[in-house]
Amino acid sequence: MKYYSIIPSELGEITIQASDKGVTGIWFETFTTKPEELGTRKDDHHVLVEASNQLNAYFAKERQKFDLPLDLKGTEFQKQVWQALTRIPYGETWSYKELAELINRPQAVRAVGTANGKNPISIVVPCHRVIGANGKLTGYAGGVERKEVLLRLEKGK
Incomplete structure (x- = not known):
């Protein structure tokens, strides 16, 4: 239920x-x-x-890591990407390429991007910390404006 x-x-x-x-x-x-x-x-x-x-x-800037039980529903590849997202440190950003390399799938950058976009657990599984290789903010299901606010919050700005 x-x-x-x-x-x-x-x-x-x-x-x-x-x-x-x-x-x-x-x-x-x-x-x-x-x-x-x-x-x-x-x-x-x-x-x-x-x-x-x-x-x-x-x-409130009183928590940087989440400690919640997760019940993720997705393919094994998606779950692998989502698990990797939780390893991006608070206040940092990684590129899709870095994420693909972390899961030992360096050629799967686009697939990683697709899995990232299907992440059902915003903020806790921090897909907002993934940016384009050129350093620009890319799509975010909650809106790029929210992504920018979340990143600023984490950087203390």
């Missing part, structure tokens, strides 16, 4: 979705899905409460 909660943030409302195993999704308000796919709203679900607390601490 899936549950969800919606919390306010400086970047707009954030929807957090979880199963009894862990967080399954974190999306900004621009994400659209059918309400029946979200599950049951349960603001007091233990995983959702902890995710909310950790996200609030992140936005």
Whole structure:
């Protein structure tokens, strides 16, 4: 069964979705899905409460790492990319090429980019820390403007 909660943030409302195993999704308000796919709203679900607390601490600059159970759904390749994303240090950015090299798939830069774009757990699995090889911000499901704000927050600006 899936549950969800919606919390306010400086970047707009954030929807957090979880199963009894862990967080399954974190999306900004621009994400659209059918309400029946979200599950049951349960603001007091233990995983959702902890995710909310950790996200609030992140936005308050009191947390740099997340310690949440994750229940990722995707292909093995996607999960490998998403796991690699969690290794990008707070306040740093990596290119898609660096990410592809980390998973020992240096020729799979585009596939890594596609998997990165399908990451269902924004912020906690920090796909916002991946930029183009030229140093420019590239697409972000939450919007490039939000990506820029998240990167500035992490760099203390």
